[in-house]
Amino acid sequence: MCSSDLDALELKMVSELQAGRDGTGSARQLLQVNPGNMRALIILSNIFLQTPLSKSDPQFQQKVSEAEQVAQRGLKELPSFNPPNIPPADLQKTKQATEAAFLQALGQVALARDQFPAASEQFRKAAEITPDDASVFYRLGDSLIKERPAPKYSQALWSRSEERRVG
Secondary structure, X not given: OOHHHHHHHHHHHHHHHHOOOOOHHHHHHHHHHOOOOHXXXXXXXXXXXXXXOOOOOOOHHHHHHHHHHHHHHHHHHHXXXXXXXXXXXXXXXXXXXXXXXXXXXXXXXXXHOOOHHHHHHHHHHHHHHOOOOHHHXXXXXXXHHHOOOOOOHHHHHHHHHHHHHHO
């Protein structure tokens, strides 16, 4: 596929999202021909974070596995993400927010698999990068409350208070 075809596919994906349609099909198609396309990786990770999951969904395992692969690939590709004409300070902020989103996706994957300590670890990493993101503190608190055999209530309450502070 030539460069103009890739550009057209990326434009299609963005247009679908701007029109309020589901751009996941285009994002997946784009990743098939360009596995390191950061925009497609970000879109798929963010959609995973915003989509409620149900273990009764027959595609539950497939969705979780795909989200894990996308987030891991995103973290791997992020250091080489250097689009032209973006000031270094803006690029750094973008990379930090993107890294936090990928870490949150990995946290959601661990949460979906009932791996609560692993989920908490990913959410903590994301919170360190983006301490003003209320959603990461909500997710961290959720994972801490669900930990077994002993939920970490005091840490969860702290996390929820941070969510309210920054939210």
